[in-house]
Amino acid sequence: MLIGVLALQGAFREHKQMLEKCGCEVVEVRKNIHLEKLDGLIIPGGESTTIGKLLEDWDLFQPIKERGLNGMPIFGTCAGMIILAKNIVDSDQKRLGLMDVEVVRNAYGRQVDSFEADLEISVLGEKPFRGIFIRAPYIKSVEPQVGIMAEHDGKIVMVRQGNFLSCAFHPELTDDDRVHRYFLQMVNDAKNYN
Amino acid sequence: MTEKGTWKVKKGLAEMLKGGVIMDVTTPEQAQIAEEAGACAVMALERVPADIRAAGGVARMADPTVIKKIMDAVSIPVMAKARIGHFVEAQILEALGVDYIDESEVLTPADEEFHIDKHAFKVPFVCGARNLGEALRRIGEGAAMIRTKGEPGTGNVVEAVRHMRKVMSEIRRVQNLPEEELMTMAKNIGAPYELLKQVKELGRLPVVNFAAGGIATPADAALMMQLGSDGIFVGSGIFKSSNPEKRAKAIVDATTHYNDPKILAEISNELGEAMPGLEISTIEENQRMQERGW
Numbered sequence: 400m401l402i403g404v405l406a407l408q409g410a411f412r413e414h415k416q417m418l419e420k421c422g423c424e425v426v427e428v429r430k431n432i433h434l435e436k437l438d439g440l441i442i443p444g445g446e447s448t449t450i451g452k453l454l455e456d457w458d459l460f461q462p463i464k465e466r467g468l469n470g471m472p473i474f475g476t477c478a479g480m481i482i483l484a485k486n487i488v489d490s491d492q493k494r495l496g497l498m499d500v501e502v503v504r505n506a507y508g509r510q511v512d513s514f515e516a517d518l519e520i521s522v523l524g525e526k527p528f529r530g531i532f533i534r535a536p537y538i539k540s541v542e543p544q545v546g547i548m549a550e551h552d553g554k555i556v557m558v559r560q561g562n563f564l565s566c567a568f569h570p571e572l573t574d575d576d577r578v579h580r581y582f583l584q585m586v587n588d589a590k591n592y593n
Numbered sequence: 594m595t596e597k598g599t600w601k602v603k604k605g606l607a608e609m610l611k612g613g614v615i616m617d618v619t620t621p622e623q624a625q626i627a628e629e630a631g632a633c634a635v636m637a638l639e640r641v642p643a644d645i646r647a648a649g650g651v652a653r654m655a656d657p658t659v660i661k662k663i664m665d666a667v668s669i670p671v672m673a674k675a676r677i678g679h680f681v682e683a684q685i686l687e688a689l690g691v692d693y694i695d696e697s698e699v700l701t702p703a704d705e706e707f708h709i710d711k712h713a714f715k716v717p718f719v720c721g722a723r724n725l726g727e728a729l730r731r732i733g734e735g736a737a738m739i740r741t742k743g744e745p746g747t748g749n750v751v752e753a754v755r756h757m758r759k760v761m762s763e764i765r766r767v768q769n770l771p772e773e774e775l776m777t778m779a780k781n782i783g784a785p786y787e788l789l790k791q792v793k794e795l796g797r798l799p800v801v802n803f804a805a806g807g808i809a810t811p812a813d814a815a816l817m818m819q820l821g822s823d824g825i826f827v828g829s830g831i832f833k834s835s836n837p838e839k840r841a842k843a844i845v846d847a848t849t850h851y852n853d854p855k856i857l858a859e860i861s862n863e864l865g866e867a868m869p870g871l872e873i874s875t876i877e878e879n880q881r882m883q884e885r886g887w
Contacts, residue, residue: 407849408612408633410605429850444609446633446669453631453849477609490668504668510692511715513602516595533605534670534692552595572605 400586403428403437407453409445409478413571417579434462439472439586442479444533444569447504450478451493460495467497472562472589474582480565481536488539498560499542506537506554506567518568520549520557523577530556530568537567562589598715600737606670606692606717607738607801610634610824614814614845615803617641617828619659621666627831630841634670634693636826637663642699642746642882643829643868652700654682657689664690672719677886678704680713687716693738694718696731698885699745699828706887711735721805723756723883725763725792726782732800733785739798741822742883743806746829747871750813752883753806757820760802767793806883809834809867811847811860818851833868840864 404414406427415425418441426433428440440463442450454460467473473495475483482494486501507514513534517527530551538555541547549557549566557566564585570578613633618624624635639655640648654675664671670692675682677696682703686694696709698721711718712735721742722728728739741760743753763782767789770778775793779786791799804817805826814825825848827841834840843860850856878884 406612408631410608410611412611413608429853445611446609446613448628448669449613449631449633449845453845456846509690510606510670510717511687511690512597513606514595514597515599515601531601531605533602533609569605572601572608 400424400438400583400590401426401436402583402586403433403440405440405442405450405479407445407457408449409443410569410571411443414441414443414476417571417576421576421579421583423583428459430457431459431462434459434466437466437471438590439474439582440466441582442473442475442482443571444477444479447478447481448492451482454482455493460493464495464497467495467563470562470589470592472564472582472585473497474563475565476569476571477533477535477567480538480567483563483565484538498558498563498565499545500558501539501541502536503539504536505534507532507535510534516551518549518551518556520578522548522581528570528575528577529573531572532556532568535567603717603737604800607719610670610803611801612824612849614825614827614841614848615672616831616841617826618663618832621662623832623837624663624666624671626838627841628667628669630838631845632669632841633824634672635663635667636672636674636695636828637691638674641829641832643748643833644746645699646746646880646882654679654686654700657685660686660689660691674700675709676700677702678707678709680709683709683714683718687714691716696720696736698742698882702885708734708887711737719803721883721886722760724759724782725767726784727886728760728798728802729784729788729792732788732798736800738801738803740803740805740826742886743804743808744873744876745806745882747807747873747876748809748830748833748868749870749873750807750809750816751873753804753808753817754820756806756883757804757817757822760798761821764792764797768796808844809870811843811857811864814844814847815851815857818848824848830868835865840867
């Protein structure tokens with residue numbers, strides 16, 4: 400299985416390490432040509448405005464969008480979640496707009512409000528998942544076709560819509576690989592289906 | 594249980610800044626130019642290092658009004674500098690809500706013996722270092738991010754290169770060191786033993802390591818990245834150049850595509866004049882900012 404990690408800016412090293420631990424082959428995606436042959440793509444945390452500008456300048460928006468619409472699984476964490484969203488409150492920044500959700504940027508406040516918390520994510524089993532939220536967004540509202548996978552304090556923090564998965568926290572900063580394994584299962588399913 | 598200001602959360606923000614460029618700005622307008630160019634964070638200052646150097650006298654934390662205006666102008670993280678050892682300036686910056694504090698040798702030190710106890714804060718800190726021992730002492734005090742000191746405000750990358758090479762070669766040395774020699778190395782370089790042990794296991798610093806102090810061109814940024822930096826600070830290099838918008842964007846692109854000489858050639862075109870540079874030997878030793886810090 401060949402998974403791409405968008406490596407324009409942000410925490411791509413940690414995603415790469417986690418995927419390699421799960422036994423995947425990993426490609427750092429910086430240019431169009433790196434998208435070829437991918438079975439799935441992760442958009443990491445970082446600054447969503449920075450990543451968005453680099454996606455635009457290096458002509459990556461359209462090809463990623465096309466691959467996504469053709470069924471390639473994409474997983475976005477934090478900034479990645481913002482870039483996948485259709486609507487971003489009070490922002491006209493560039494985005495892929497593949498998920499029918501409305502996100503709020505820096506929704507919990509500034510860095511001093513960043514936090515860790517245990518999350519109940521039923522598809523991952525009973526053991527809580529330690530969510531690390533860093534200047535994190537949350538999802539304000541979703542269309543009916545979007546499945547809510549986790550909430551914290553009444554706010555939506557993880558969703559899935561078909562071949563797209565996103566979360567407001569950073570599973571790549573923990574030792575817990577369950578979220579990545581869930582995504583890899585999605586990639587596997589998509590591969591068998593196609 | 595929900596916990597704020599944990600080590601993971603402090604260190605985690607630096608992880609998110611990786612592969613990015615943090616730019617010094619002195620006005621909300623400059624902050625917007627930086628954000629528009631793709632900066633992953635800005636450093637809010639009253640004066641850039643080149644001007645601090647020129648002005649002389651005592652350089653202190655910026656006026657909170659300046660910092661507040663910059664925080665209101667952009668959505669990316671905002672950092673600000675406190676003097677070495679001046680924990681009250683740090684308390685004020687934390688109260689203002691800045692996202693990262695740089696306990697910086699660019700400002701005049703407030704304490705000639707002790708740095709700030711950075712564990713006591715919820716806001717994370719970045720500190721400068723010239724070698725592994727210095728980096729690990731700062732991490733021991735609670736810094737969640739390290740940068741080279743370089744020589745700020747010079748537009749001369751040579752000191753940043755020296756410091757990055759030094760840290761990297763010491764890391765390689767630790768990796769090859771037999772266990773029984775580790776304690777003596779810790780003693781010799783003045784590093785906490787437990788942290789040195791971590792470096793041996795990880796093969797890198799336990800926190801993110803950026804380059805700073807003298808970076809003025811896209812090539813400088815890519816050089817530092819190829820030497821192993823996780824990201825770039827540009828101080829005077831952008832707003833002391835003739836075309837800040839274009840240069841800022843080119844340095845952002847160079848930091849992403851640091852390993853692709855064709856792209857680097859493309860983006861280095863027609864950037865206008867870089868900031869005027871300073872030869873290090875023309876700066877008196879007691880005027881070198883990198884000598885500050887203990």
